Amino acid sequence: MSWNNFCSLFKKDCQMMIAGKFFLVAFGSLIIYTLFINFGYVHYMNAELYNVYLYDPQGTQQEVSERIHPVASLEELNAVLSADANGVGIDTSSGTPGIVFYYGSEKSDNHRTDYALSLLHQENEYTAKIVGSNTLESKQRKEMCSELLFIEIIAVGFLGIASVLFKEKQMGAIRVHAVLPFKKGLFIMAKLAVFLLSDLIFTVLMTVLNIGFPDAAAILPAVLVQTAILSLIMALMGFGCTMMLKDFRQFSLAYVIIVIFASAPIFLSANTSVKMAWMDLHPFYHVYMGLKNACFGMPVINPVYYICSVCGIVILFLLAQAVFHREMGKEG
């Protein structure tokens, strides 16, 4: 009996989301993200070590490395350096080599000097030992994929549930539910199920399209677990906020605050070497790292993380149920 109720609620929510063009928006973002990763990010994100230019009119340097670019005059040296401000110039016109370059930062300047000088001597070719399993491209794909997944789930779970619920709230459908003969928890469950399902499908498509099938198949189970945690948290938070706030405009304010202030420090901390001490207290940081590590094939194994996540979801569920009952009572 209760299963039938659940099914009809689920069906109604799906219809509402189709009518609200929700799936269309999600599908559009999927295409944009995929195009961005496959044709933009992977191709343009790379940096080479500095170029070294040698001006050597007397030919004093005999055994220079082939990585050095010779130039014919001092003017040419100045011109290439001002065009390539990270480059390093070596000027041997006075007999001994002198280094010239534009200021970068103190430590990188030390390295630029020593690197340029080392190129004046042929050394044995050395290749650093490789201890990881990713290439640059596969890492960039996984990294961008996890970031976009995180953004999309935060945005979709939160905004999507609001768009559906505010409609029901305004139409008075929530008041109708107060008198319908089914368990009230089912109402929230059905909403969660719709968003969970759509987020999981989105995740599968996103990983397969951007990481490639063989790699994606290996990491997918772990990624789906993390997606489910994040999706449930965001959908429950969206549910609670929708019940408490008056209309969509107020909600959009809460939305901007959550998106900017909750996710900006996470991206800064998780993707650059900037580390902030209070970051460990930020709950979304752990979820994001869980998702990212799962994408890199290193799922979190610490049971504390999962216990905390489940507790968090249960607490959020109870809170959502409480505000839902209050909302029904207010209108009933």
Next chain:
Amino acid sequence: MRGLFYQLKSVWKDKFCMMSFFLPIVVALALKFIGGIDLSSVAEFHFGVLESDLSDQTIGWLGRYGSVTAYKTQEELTAAINEPSTYMIGVTSDGGSIQTMVSGDELDLFRQTADTLPALYEGRERAAEISVNILERPDMMAGFQNIFIAITLIVAMFMGCTFNAMNMIAEKENGIDLVNQVLPVTQSGYVIQKIFVGFTGGCLSAVLTACCYFRLQWGSAILMLVLIMLSAFIAALIGLFIGKFSESLMVGVVYIKIVMIIFMAVPLVSYLLAAGGLASVLCYFVPSSAAFEGIMNLAASGNPAIAKDLLILMAHCVIWFLLYLSISKWQKKHT
């Protein structure tokens, strides 16, 4: 006049509009004050070493190039090197020399640094007697900051579309749209009021944003004002389109999001990739391209040449306006 007053009052009460009004101003202030943010720690090298493996001298030598972190075991060191968010290079001793380790997913810059590090170590005595001439370079961040502020200004100018679009959608949802149809308001009066709302909102926000950041000469300031007014007018027209075609708030938000993404991405991408030829001409079909170019010119030089950009913006104003009029006329005929 009274109508205009009510329009502005209803925008003033709309949190969404107020938010999009103040957001660019706050960003401009933030850019102004944290302009000199120190990102050098992001750009420097990070080395990972094992405890009691390398001599103090070697660690001191590595410290000249970047930060050095010590790890207790080989496993911890490997995990730190593989950590995707950093570009750490592992350094271990190898008799009298050193060995390096990378994870293999680094940018070429870091992989090449790791490949050449042992050679630098071998030649570390040679460096002493060399003369080094360091040239002052123009502030690297200035160019980037101009991009940020130009994009912020674009957001401020074209956010004008939020004001009247949101206003129109709210009227649709509350049923005021139906009331308007029986009130003695002409279609042209209605359009002018709505354009005015978006135009003033966009203009004010952009002018305040520009004032927060730029200190311009009189001539440039007037050119900037013209640029802002033309862009805000286009934004108001686009707001009319969005308001006309979106039947609910959610759809309106999605349309605005798409428009803003296109308006920000097209000029940015064409600037960063230095698009030329046909591609750059195609970019001018998005009005923000011309505005972006104009702002960058004004910010970069004391003697700006932006007549072309102003002309393109004017053409946009006329075309969008005529398009809106003809669509309205067509709709009237067919309803």
